[in-house]
C-alpha cells in the first residue's frame with residue numbers, strides 16, 4: 001500500500017522554509033487525512049501516565065509548534081531551552097487540535113484528548129513511528145555520527161550504495177534526498193516526526209537504503225529515539241558544542257547512545273574509526289565482535305588503508321578488508337578525507353556492494369558542495385571554500401592546503417554566534433599556526449555581538465601582525481584577494497555550502513563561493529578595486 005505523504009510541522013518552522021517550497025501536504029495545502037490513524041491506534045510503546053477524552057479521535061498531523069496546528073493535529077507541548085510548549089496549549093486548542101500530549105496533568109477541555117506522558121520527546125518519537133508505520137524498518141538505514149565528516153561520508157556512501165541498490169535516500173546538513181527529489185535541509189538531524197515522514201517518502205520513491213547524519217543534538221533531543229539503524233558509524237570526536245554539552249565526556253556519552261542501545265535500539269553493526277582517540281575507546285567499550293567492526297590506518301582496523309599515497313588532489317591506497325584487498329583511488333585530498341573514504345567504503349562493503357563497482361564510483365566522486373570546493377574562474381592563484389568550523393577541521397584543511405601551496409596561505413574565517421565559545425580561541429590559534437595571514441570576520445553571529453565573538457577569538461591570537469579583524473565578510477574576502485600572490489591560496493572557511501548569513505533575527509543571502517567569484521572578476525577588470 002502506498003501511504004499518503006502528509007504534513008509536516010516542524011519543517012516549516014524553520015525560517016529558510018516557506019510553505020510554497022515545503023513538499024509535504026502538496027506544497028502547503030492542507031494535508032490529506034491518513035486512514036485509520038486514531039489516537040488509540042498509535043500509542044504502542046508510549047508511556048501514558050493519564051489520559052482523558054475520546055481516544056478514537058482521528059489524528060491528521062503531528063505538530064510540535066502551536067503556530068503550525070491545523071484542525072485534527074496532535075500537539076506535543078514540550079519544554080525547550082528558550083520557551084515551553086506548555087504555554088501554547090490553549091492556542092493549539094483554539095486552532096483545532098484533536099489532542100494534546102504533555103508532561104502536565106490533563107486540562108479541563110471537552111472534546112480534546114489529553115495524554116500525560118513521562119517524556120514528551122520520547123512520546124513524540126514513538127507516536128510518530130507508529131503514525132508512519134516505522135518506515136526505518138523497511139529501509140537499510142545507515143546512521144553517521146562524529147564531530148566532523150558526517151556530511152562528506154554520507155554523500156560518498158549515498159553514491160556507493162546507489163551504484164548497487166539504485167535510489168538511495170539521504171538526510172543531512174545540505175539537503176534531504178528522497179530518492180532523486182531533493183529538498184533543502186532545515187537541520188542536520190531533523191525532528192523524529194520529520195525523519196519518519198522523510199523515510200516514508202523514500203520508500204514511496206522505491207529507495208532501498210537511507211543514509212543519515214546523526215548529530216549529538218539529535219540524539220540528546222530524542223530525534224532518533226527508537227529508530228532502527230542497520231549500520232551506525234562513529235567518525236571522530238573533537239571539541240564542539242560545549243555550549244550544549246557540559247563537557248567532552250558528556251558529549252561522548254551522548255554520541256555513545258547511538259551505539260550502545262541508549263536510543264532504545266542497537267544497530268545491527270557498529271563501524272568505528274580506530275584512528276580516533278574516542279573511536280578506540282568506543283570500540284573497546286562495545287567489545288569488538290560480530291556487532292562491531294573498525295576502520296582506519298591502524299594495523300588492527302578491519303577496513304584498513306595500506307600503501308597510502310597522497311597527491312595534490314587526491315589519494316591512492318590499497319584497501320584491506322576482512323574478505324579481500326583492492327587498489328583504490330579518490331579525488332578527495334588530505335588525510336582526513338582518507339578517513340572519510342574508509343568509513344564510506346566500510347558502509348558499502350558491509351551492505352554487500354561489489355568492491356570493483358565501488359572502486360569505479362569512488363574514482364569519479366567529485367566531492368561535496370562547500371567542502372574543500374575550488375573556486376575556479378581562471379585566476380592565477382587558488383581559492384577554496386570549506387565548512388571547517390571547529391579547530392580540528394580547520395587544522396585538517398589548512399594542513400592539506402599548506403602541502404599544495406608553494407606560496408602563502410591566506411585564511412578568511414569567523415566563529416558562529418550562539419555556539420561553543422570555547423572553540424573560538426582554539427580556531428584562532430590554529431589559524432595563526434597554519435595560515436600566513438588571517439582575515440577574521442563574521443560567520444552567522446546570530447544573537448551575539450561581533451565584538452564579543454572577536455574578543456573570544458582574540459584570546460587565541462599569538463601573532464598580532466598576521467591578523468586583521470574585518471566585520472564585513474565580503475570586505476574580508478576582498479582584502480584577502482587583494483593580498484594574494486600567484487603561488488598563494490585563499491581559504492574561506494566556516495560557511496561552506498551555506499547561502500545565508502544570520503544576524504540576530506535577520507537572514508541575508510551570502511554565499512562565499514558566489515562572493516569570491518564576483519570579487520575575482522571585479523579585480524580582474526579593475527586591478528586595485
Ligand SMILES: CC(=O)N[C@H]1[C@@H](OP(=O)(O)OP(=O)(O)OC[C@H]2O[C@@H](n3ccc(=O)[nH]c3=O)[C@H](O)[C@@H]2O)O[C@H](CO)[C@@H](O)[C@@H]1O[C@H](C)C(=O)N[C@@H](C)C(=O)N[C@H](CCC(=O)O)C(=O)O
Nearest residue numbers: 064065066079080081082083084085088187188189215217
Ligand atoms: C539548541 C537546540 O537544539 N535547540 C532546538 C530546540 O530549541 P529550544 O529548546 O530553544 O525550543 P524553544 O524555542 O524553547 O521551544 C520549545 C517548544 O515550544 C514550541 N513553541 C514555541 C513557540 C510558540 O509560539 N509555540 C510553540 O509551540 C516549539 O516549537 C518547541 O517545540 O528545539 C527547537 C524546536 O525543535 C529547535 O528548533 C532548536 O534547534 C535550533 C534551531 C538549533 O539551532 N539547533 C542546532 C544547534 C542543532 O540542532 N544542530 C544540530 C547539528 C549540530 C552539528 O552537528 O554541528 C542539528 O542536528 O541540526
Ligand SMILES: Nc1ncnc2c1ncn2[C@@H]1O[C@H](COP(=O)(O)OP(=O)(O)OP(=O)(O)O)[C@@H](O)[C@H]1O
Nearest residue numbers: 147148149150151152173336386387388393396397
Ligand atoms: N574526518 C574529518 N576529520 C577532521 N575534519 C574533517 C573531517 N571531514 C571533514 N572535515 C572538516 O570538517 C568540515 C565539515 O565537514 P562535514 O560537513 O563533512 O562534517 P559534518 O560532521 O557533517 O559537519 P556538521 O556537524 O556541521 O554537519 C570540512 O569542511 C572539513 O574542513
Ligand SMILES: N[C@H](CCC[C@H](N)C(=O)O)C(=O)O
Nearest residue numbers: 389415416419443444494495
Ligand atoms: N552544524 C553547525 C554548523 C556551523 C556552521 C557555522 N557556519 C556556524 O554558523 O557556526 C552548527 O550549527 O554548529
Ligand SMILES: [Mg+2]
Nearest residue numbers: 150151173188
Ligand atoms: Mg553535516
